[in-house]
Amino acid sequence: MKRWISLAALLVWALSAWAQRPLTYYLPDIEYDAQVPSPEAFFGHQIGEWHLTHDKLVYYFKALADSSPRVTYTEYARSYEHRPLIYLTITSEKNHSRLEEIRAAHVALSDPASDQKVEDGQPVVLYQGFSIHGNEPSGGNAAPLVAYYLAAGQSDEVLQTLDNAVVLLDPCFNPDGFNRFSTWANMHKNKNLTADPQDREYSEAWPGGRTNHYWFDLNRDWLLVQHPESQGRIRTFHQWKPNVLTDHHEMGSNATFFFMPGIPSRTNPITPPLNQELTARIGDYHAEALDEIGSLYYTKESFDDFYYGKGSTYPDANGGIGILFEQASSRGHVQETDNGLLTFPFTIRNQVRTALSTQKAGVALRKDLLQYQRDFYRDGLAEARKGENGAFVFGETADPVRLQAFLDLLLQHQIEVYELKGQAGRFKPGAAYVVPLEQPQYRLVRGIFETMTTFQDSIFYDVSSWTLPLAFEIPYAPIARKDFNRNSLGGRYNGQLALKNQPVPQRSSYAYLLEWEHYSAPAALYAIMNGGLRAKVASEPFELEGKAYARGTVMVPVQGQDKGADEVYELMRQVAEQHKAVIIGVGTGLTPQGIDLGSRSFELLKKPDVLLIVGPGASPYEAGEAWHLLDQRYGIPVTMIEQEDVGRADLSRYTSIIMVDGGYSGLGSRGSSNIRDWVKGGGTLIAWKDAVSWAKGQGLAEVKMRSQDSQEQGRRPYAKISDDLGSDRIGGAIFQVEADLSHPLFYGYQREAIPIFQRGTLAIAPAENQYASPAVYAENPLLSGYARPEHLKKLGGSAAAIVSGAGRGKVICLSFNPNFRAFWYGTNRVLANSIFYGHTISGAAVERASGSPERGE
Numbered sequence: 001m002k003r004w005i006s007l008a009a010l011l012v013w014a015l016s017a018w019a020q021r022p023l024t025y026y027l028p029d030i031e032y033d034a035q036v037p038s039p040e041a042f043f044g045h046q047i048g049e050w051h052l053t054h055d056k057l058v059y060y061f062k063a064l065a066d067s068s069p070r071v072t073y074t075e076y077a078r079s080y081e082h083r084p085l086i087y088l089t090i091t092s093e094k095n096h097s098r099l100e101e102i103r104a105a106h107v108a109l110s111d112p113a114s115d116q117k118v119e120d121g122q123p124v125v126l127y128q129g130f131s132i133h134g135n136e137p138s139g140g141n142a143a144p145l146v147a148y149y150l151a152a153g154q155s156d157e158v159l160q161t162l163d164n165a166v167v168l169l170d171p172c173f174n175p176d177g178f179n180r181f182s183t184w185a186n187m188h189k190n191k192n193l194t195a196d197p198q199d200r201e202y203s204e205a206w207p208g209g210r211t212n213h214y215w216f217d218l219n220r221d222w223l224l225v226q227h228p229e230s231q232g233r234i235r236t237f238h239q240w241k242p243n244v245l246t247d248h249h250e251m252g253s254n255a256t257f258f259f260m261p262g263i264p265s266r267t268n269p270i271t272p273p274l275n276q277e278l279t280a281r282i283g284d285y286h287a288e289a290l291d292e293i294g295s296l297y298y299t300k301e302s303f304d305d306f307y308y309g310k311g312s313t314y315p316d317a318n319g320g321i322g323i324l325f326e327q328a329s330s331r332g333h334v335q336e337t338d339n340g341l342l343t344f345p346f347t348i349r350n351q352v353r354t355a356l357s358t359q360k361a362g363v364a365l366r367k368d369l370l371q372y373q374r375d376f377y378r379d380g381l382a383e384a385r386k387g388e389n390g391a392f393v394f395g396e397t398a399d400p401v402r403l404q405a406f407l408d409l410l411l412q413h414q415i416e417v418y419e420l421k422g423q424a425g426r427f428k429p430g431a432a433y434v435v436p437l438e439q440p441q442y443r444l445v446r447g448i449f450e451t452m453t454t455f456q457d458s459i460f461y462d463v464s465s466w467t468l469p470l471a472f473e474i475p476y477a478p479i480a481r482k483d484f485n486r487n488s489l490g491g492r493y494n495g496q497l498a499l500k501n502q503p504v505p506q507r508s509s510y511a512y513l514l515e516w517e518h519y520s521a522p523a524a525l526y527a528i529m530n531g532g533l534r535a536k537v538a539s540e541p542f543e544l545e546g547k548a549y550a551r552g553t554v555m556v557p558v559q560g561q562d563k564g565a566d567e568v569y570e571l572m573r574q575v576a577e578q579h580k581a582v583i584i585g586v587g588t589g590l591t592p593q594g595i596d597l598g599s600r601s602f603e604l605l606k607k608p609d610v611l612l613i614v615g616p617g618a619s620p621y622e623a624g625e626a627w628h629l630l631d632q633r634y635g636i637p638v639t640m641i642e643q644e645d646v647g648r649a650d651l652s653r654y655t656s657i658i659m660v661d662g663g664y665s666g667l668g669s670r671g672s673s674n675i676r677d678w679v680k681g682g683g684t685l686i687a688w689k690d691a692v693s694w695a696k697g698q699g700l701a702e703v704k705m706r707s708q709d710s711q712e713q714g715r716r717p718y719a720k721i722s723d724d725l726g727s728d729r730i731g732g733a734i735f736q737v738e739a740d741l742s743h744p745l746f747y748g749y750q751r752e753a754i755p756i757f758q759r760g761t762l763a764i765a766p767a768e769n770q771y772a773s774p775a776v777y778a779e780n781p782l783l784s785g786y787a788r789p790e791h792l793k794k795l796g797g798s799a800a801a802i803v804s805g806a807g808r809g810k811v812i813c814l815s816f817n818p819n820f821r822a823f824w825y826g827t828n829r830v831l832a833n834s835i836f837y838g839h840t841i842s843g844a845a846v847e848r849a850s851g852s853p854e855r856g857e
Contacts, residue, residue: 021046021345026145026352028155036067036152039144048345050189051182052141054083054175060144061088061171068151069093070162077232080213083175085232090150090169092162095123102166103240109374110241110319112381112440118374121164124366127242128355129170129233132219132249132311134177135209137185138327138344139248142351143171149356157360164363168240173311174211174218174229181209185332193334195341197253201332206642207620214632215624216822219247220462223309223448225412226822237318238414243369244282244321246358247311248351250329254338256296257350258303258326259286260312265456266304270443271316272379274372276305278321281368282361289357295350296339307462308447317444319376321369325354380442387437390484392449393424394469394476395432398750401519401580402825406472407433409823410448411495415441419490424479434479434489449476451734451784463732463759465785470734470755473826505576507569508585509558511597513544515582516552516748519825522832523634524581525554529607530635531571533561536602537837539744542594544586549594552747552837555602603840608636610835611654615642615666622660622688625819629828636835646671651678656835661689661760661817672698680807684838686831688814689762701804701811702849706763706794732759733785736778737800743774743845744837745801745812748829755783756800756827757820761791763798764815771845775800801830804847810838811849 023038026047032038040046042060065073070090077085095102106125108116128146130139147169150158161167172178181204188201207215212227221230237245251258261267261279283299290297303324305313312324327347334343362369396403410417416439420432435445448468455464469476505512514524514535529535538553556572558565569585576583589597610630614623623640630636641649647670651657657675667675679685679700687695695701735758739746746754754775766773779796787795802813812834818827 021048025345026349027149028153028157030153030155030158032148032152033068033154036148037063038152039148047141047145048343048348051137051185051344052144053182054172054179057140057144057171058084058086061086061147064088064147064151069096071147071151072096076236077228079175079229080227081176083179085170085173085175085229087168087170087236088147090147090162090167091123091165092159095163095166099166107239107241109370110377110440112377118367118370122366122370123164123166124244124362124369125166125168125240125242126359126362127168127170127237127240127245128358129173129246129311130248130351131171131178132173132247133210133217134174134179135181135204135331136250136329137178137181138250138329138347138351139325140172140178141344142248142348142355143169145348145352146355147171161359161363164366165359166240167359168236168242170233173233176213177209177211184209189333195334195336197335199332202335206614206616207624211620211624214628215620216628217621219249219311220307220309220821222311222314223413223466224821224823225409231412234412237314241318241373242315242320243373244323244358244362245311245315246323246325246355248325248355249327250347251326253329253331253335253342255326255328256298256339257290257328258324259283259297259299259354260303260305260323261300262303262305262324262461263300266306266460268306268308268313268316268447269456270446271305272376275316275321278365278368278372279323281365282321282323282358285357285361285364286354289353290350293349293353295353302461304461306460306464307466308444309466310462317447319373321372323358325351327351377440381438381440384438384442388481389437389478390481391434391436391479392445392469392476393420393427393432393434393479394474395420395427396474397431398517399519402472403474405519405825406469406474407493408495409468410435411493413441413444413448415439415445415448417493419493420488421490422488424488425477426475427477429490433493436484436486436489449478453782453784453786455786460731460786463785465732465734467734467784468823470783471757471824471826473751473755475751505569505572505583506585508587509565510587510589511558511585512556512568512572513549513584513586514554514556515549515584516554517550517750518581519828520579520581521554521748522636522829522836524575524579524583525605525836526608526634526636527575527579528556528571529605531575532563533568533571535605537605537744537747537840538595538602539840540595540599540601542591542596544588544591544597547584550747551742552744552833554605555597557597605836606655606839608835609653609655610636610638611651611657612638612640613643613646613657613659613664613667614640615644617643617664617666618662619660622662622817622819625817625822626658626660626831628822629819629831633828634832643667643671647674649674651675651683652681654678654683656684656686656838658831659685659687659691659694661691663690664694676700676806679805679809679811682808682839684809684834685811686814686834686838687811688817689760692762692764692813692815695804695811695813699849700806701802701813702767702847703802703804703813704765706765706798730758730761730785730787730791732757733787734758734783735781735795736783737775737781738778739775744841745774745803745830745833747833747837753778754826756816756818757824758795758816759820761794762815763794764802764813766797766799767802767804767847769845769847771842772803772847773799773801774803802847803841803845804849806849810841810846812838
């Protein structure tokens with residue numbers, strides 16, 4: 001009893017102290033320009049009393065730019081919810097007067113061909129970014145304080161920083177998630193605060209505020225640049241080439257504070273060792289700042305600099321230093337923790353102090369950082385000239401849409417790409433591109449194209465591989481230095497060469513054929529069907545009017561539609577133009593080879609009506625990836641229903657139901673029964689990873705999971721527990737599967753060997769029905785990344801896809817997520833095919849769930 005009285009008294013004291021916190025709790029006690037509004041004066045409350053919403057950040061930053069000649073305001077992108085992404089450029093008035101000159105001289109340091117040298121007085125460039133995870137709010141709430149300090153502070157230290165640095169201050173990398181979380185925290189705030197961790201304030205509703213509109217983790221998108229927030233940020237990054245980029249995060253409430261460097265053995269080997277040395281030297285300044293206020297911290301014990309797609313690591317491949325900060329999170333306003341009461345203002349103060357210590361370090365190490373930038377690119381070029389390979393060549397003749405997307409990604413990272421001028425192995429001029437290694441972005445090129453299967457460490461904070469041409473399913477190969485000649489390079493790619501407009505379909509009074517090889521074909525097909533036209537898919541190849549057509553070709557007859565021939569043509573023309581789809585008008589249904597257009601091997605398609613089951617248990621990342629693909633790229637409306645509501649939902653309207661990785665106990669018996677009845681009635685359930693286990697448990701899928709051979713018995717050191725558990729998983733690696741291209745799930749693919757991205761160690765035994773496992777892992781499946789030998793043995797020869805089912809329905813079971821982080825273009829088609837063609841799969845090719853009646857019974 002006394003303990004709880006003491007806690008209550010402590011809480012009352014803490015809240016009383018909170019209410020009295022002055023500006024000096026956060027910032028140095030110096031003189032500030034009275035013409036510049038303080039955060040407290042602008043917001044009407046001290047920072048930390050309420051969670052700032054994103055619109056308030058924007059208004060305040062505009063006010064700073066209007067009131068201080070040290071500050072300019074820039075909007076660089078808009079989020080999916082159309083919120084502005086902004087940054088302030090903060091430097092001295094003198095530097096502002098020649099800002100473009102400063103920027104040009106700074107960027108020239110990254111050009112090995114430039115004679116630009118590090119000059120006396122040349123400013124260092126610091127990019128300070130906050131709250132890329134929306135429910136890690138201390139960073140975004142610290143940003144106004146940091147900006148005010150630089151905009152209004154009158155101390156010698158502030159003036160020295162302004163003279164010697166250009167600070168790009170980005171208050172919120174993720175406006176949509178930040179706003180979602182601030183609304184949650186503020187709507188649950190008590191006048192008399194509770195620190196009870198069980199309070200609803202500290203337990204967000206699914207999917208939480210961490211992610212952007214489509215539930216993506218934007219901190220994994222720096223290299224992938226699939227979202228507007230990242231695309232704008234990367235443009236800004238390369239406009240300035242910052243020497244230091246800080247990324248302010250939060251972690252579990254019972255932790256303290258972390259700053260880089262991370263675990264040394266987990267640094268990407270492409271990164272120069274000096275990068276980590278400079279990171280450690282900068283860390284000394286953080287330690288001093290936190291020591292001064294008595295905050296606990298640690299370094300080098302967790303997190304890493306391996307995956308180049310994170311904010312704290314992307315700069316490492318671009319001549320800069322990435323710094324990760326992780327602050328223990330109050331998640332709301334005050335919370336009991338192992339380290340005592342953790343208040344929101346305390347978390348903000350740590351972020352402010354380390355933001356200021358970064359500025360102090362940047363100025364003190366200015367010459368070293370600028371010289372490192374210069375040497376990074378010059379040394380990289382020298383290293384490239386000595387390397388085994390001279391270039392990478394790639395090309396994709398069947399699908400210019402995927403090729404265009406890959407090329408555009410390379411350009412966003414300022415990678416030089418050229419047309420292939422001469423033959424290079426199997427790659428021919430006019431249909432391939434070359435990326436030389438001898439270029440300024442040498443290290444990033446390696447990070448994008450190289451595969452790796454041996455590592456110094458077996459644990460990764462994020463994925464262990466991300467080889468981008470494999471993700472886009474684009475054939476590529478290295479060109480050995482001895483075989484590479486720059487005379488083989490054609491014109492430099494400028495973003496306009498790969499995807500030319502497809503010819504307008506010839507008007508037909510008979511039928512139109514939509515080729516399925518293009519990435520945008522599913523979007524085109526949905527637009528056609530949504531326009532009111534019937535369509536059929538060819539389950540056998542054929543030739544017509546001198547052209548070969550593969551399985552998966554869609555045929556739209558002109559006759560028998562509810563539209564006249566002119567209306568049909570106009571719709572087909574618009575679809576072809578909008579989606580860059582290959583649509584061909586034909587004048588006859590009689591083919592010289594293969595099936596005729598009136599054949600029963602053309603199967604009638606259903607216009608998709610898709611349900612995505614969401615809510616607690618389901619992975620918000622994977623649900624968001626499916627939603628994003630269908631909504632943004634295919635133009636297919638998606639209905640999302642929470643698990644607890646499925647039991648009372650009318651499922652009869654849906655042609656397909658998607659269940660992503662996760663747990664589905666929230667469905668309850670009523671929801672599960674509703675789905676079982678829907679499948680047996682003829683629906684197509686698409687499930688992957690742990691959702692397959694749910695389908696198996698419900699008697700909807702006949703699958704057998706492969707188990708791993710038991711590990712050798714014996715003793716292991718207690719100190720190895722964490723490492724052993726960490727390495728006993730596949731955190732993210734690339735594997736090869738062998739697909740049956742005659743199967744509807746793989747219509748449109750050109751190559752049987754398909755790279756997939758795998759997380760987790762789920763392995764499914766091939767089905768007993770010889771036709772029901774249309775894709776299996778290669779016997780030696782690892783293409784790139786880390787996996788323990790026992791996991792490789794278990795996966796080799798296992799099923800990547802099984803078609804099971806019950807009653808008249810199909811259950812498509814996948815061992816992998818086909819939509820990983822929106823950049824895995826190569827397997828998106830598997831989901832599209834499942835939705836459009838799943839119901840056409842022959843009942844004879846279905847692995848029937850135990851006790852399920854045969855088709856038609």
